[in-house]
Amino acid sequence: MPEWIYILLLTLMAGLAMPVGGWLATIDRIRPNWLDEELRHSITAFGGGALLSAIALVLVPEGIEPFSVLISAVLFLSGGVLFMLIDIYLYKHKSAAGQLVAMLSDFIPESIALGASLALGKGSSLLLACLIAMQNLPEGFNAFRELKESGRLSDRKILLLFLLLALSGPLAGLVAYFWLAHFAAFISATMLVAAGGILYAVFQDIAPQVKLDRHWAPPLGAVMGFVLGLIGFMLMH
Structure with a gap:
């Protein structure tokens, strides 16, 4: 199979998880109030654990390779600052598009890293896609619920938007494979900036939503998400 088709399939698979998560959010007949409470908090925590594993196991280890400690630290910190500025902008301009922008802000850099890692002959592309x-x-689950609560879009339109967003991953991955992979330092910098931004997002948006009084499953979801990433990392190595 040509590598560019492999990238297309990996990034499309990763992107389609957004509409799948949105579709899961439409299932609200499991048990009264359960979807809005424990399940939603548990899924949020799972996503936080997966994000942390992506930072610790892929983005940071590969991003720091060509840089000194100082440059690595500056790039990582700049990612946190960049995502903070995006967060401030979205807060001041509340709209239905805000959650879509938030999802793309980490999906596109990671898709770029995926395409570049395969072009550079690294073995982390499958792990990163997972x-x-x-x-x-x-993220698709939570974004769907928030967009639905805004009352501006129907379920079908939200899921259609998520499908369109899923196509941005293959586009970013192919651009990285055919062009950006020639600039290895740029790809590594992108990984570090994305890692810093994702870490900011975890503690700004995800961690505060995990705790739920008299329920202990949600924090365990973060552990399970990270363990799943760890298992994938160990299997790849």
Whole structure:
């Protein structure tokens, strides 16, 4: 199979986790109030664990390779600052598009890293695709619920938007494979910036939503998400 088709399939698989997560959010007849409470918090925590595993096992280890400690630290910190500025902008301009922008802000950089890792002959492309899918699933779930609560879009239109967003991953991955992979330092910098931004997002948006009074499953979801990423990492190595 040509590598570019492999990239297309991996990034498409990772992106389709968003509409799948959105579709899961439409199932609200499991048990009264359960979807809005424990399940939603558990899925949020799982996504946080998956994001942390992507940072610790893929983005940071590969991103720091060509850089000194100082440059690595600056790039990582700049990612956190960049995502903070995006967060501030979205807060000041509340709209239905805000959650879509938030999902794309980590999906596209990670898709770029996926395409570049395969072009550079690294063995982390499958692992990274799985991690992206793991985080896109709960992000799609939570984004669907928030967009639905805004009352501006129907279920069908939200899922259609998620399908369109899923196509941005293959596009970013192919651009990285055919062009950006020639600039290895740029790809590594992108990984570090994305890692810093994702870490900011975890503690700004995800971790505060995990705790639920008199329920202990949600924090365990973060552990399970990270363990799943760890298992994938160990199997690949």
